[in-house]
Amino acid sequence: MSGVSANPPATLAPTLPASIRVFERGWLSSNNVLLVDESRAALVDTGYATHAAQTVSLVQHALAERALDTVVNTHLHSDHCGGNARLQAQWPCETLIPAASASAVRAWDEARLSFLATGQSCERFTFTDTLAPGARLTLGGFEWDVIGAPGHDPDSLMLYAAEPRVLISADALWEHGFGVIFPELEGESGFAEQRAVLDAIAQLDVAVVIPGHGAPFANVGAALERAYARLAWLSADPARNAKNALKVLTVFKLLDVRTMTFAALDALLAEASAMRAAARQLAPETAWPSLMRELAGELAKSGALVMGENGVEAPAGMA
Template sequence: MEWERFVLGPLETNGYCFINEDRCLFIDPGNEAERIIEFIKKRQLKLEAILLTHAHFDHIGAADDIRMEYGAPLYVHEKEMDWLDQPMLNGSGLFFPNNPIRINGADESIRTEGRLEVAGFSFQVFETPGHSPGSVSFYFKEENLIVCGDTLFAEGIGRTDLPGGDFKQLMTSIQQKLLTLPDQTVVLPGHGPITNIGKEKKMNPFIS
């Protein structure tokens, strides 16, 4: 399996395309749907699913356009199913009140932790709330990497001052779900550079 990072939109949200032969998953299509579709077409891939680490506007903005293009199901945690078309919950109503983001409801809800298998892709879902109530992380053990949305950044952590944010809960998620992974685990965050668990244990001021 291989993966590609896309830095998308005005908030430079990281989206990730995971590729297994001629099939792919896309995690957090925050913006620039045309660019994502062009990449998938150029590589002659079949998009099997769209996954969201959470439902903030900068992580969901291109989901409908990609879903219409490929008919791929959209997955989000059940606690944020109703955020997709509610700008005050997904944050676009707070930051861009004149241009709110609303997308159609998800096709599949993530209800619990555990292994999720989608069209030949297999990975673990970790519930990592704190940045938002339904934040999740996707752990690809065999590839030694985790996609953690806005939970953990390189030398930083996700903000907790948006609706449903909880600093104590965020730190518990980081300590109990992420920092228990092997130090060499690659961390693919929702914004900023790629890092790893060992580096964050040493360098992250919120942790070390």
């Protein structure tokens, strides 16, 4: 007989170089990637604002007496940059953001930065420099290529290191999908850009993907197949992307505030332009309260929230 077990063990977590450490967070915060070498300690993405103290604590514990030198943001959705301000207050670290987002951060235009559009929050932070596709960074003892990743967010970036064959994909590729294609909610192109990003990833020699959410994974080919299939399904009927966006933004808000009345849910829809844009693709405005209750019911069936007579709440233990 061969040495292959008839009942093979579960897939082992992929191995990363010792200089790369991933803090896998809950869905309210993005994962944080700590890269440390002799000259610099850097953190890629910083989580959501309400988890900022925990982000600082995680970094402090990992670095011991050493300071954090650099913050890098793959993109500026609130779950990826919400810890920036707290980290900057703790350490005099440089902060690198996507070049395409620089003017919005400089003016602190919360509408352009998507915080108001999604009903989310982020403490104001500054930046010292920018990154654009084609740039190179030395982090964790490796050279990283900066790769554009529009689709989920027009300004988003990925980081790829050829020597350890590691891709920090942010929300461009997860093990089972990718982030909401936000440009399509406003009638702008996003599906084509997402496909181009998946094509670009397929051309890379990747052993491990560190996604923006979920555990690092090694079977990149299978993840790409799932992503291509999902993208085809979404682009065949853009209302599917809109419905997914409404569900994702509702659950995100609920993870933050824990409980919402239906009146508060309706108010959120009225205030958040990205949610309104999604709702317009699904129903006339007069039907939005019914739409949100219908979606809440679907989310309750999947276990994403608990639905009561007067509102919704996050399931116990979900963060």
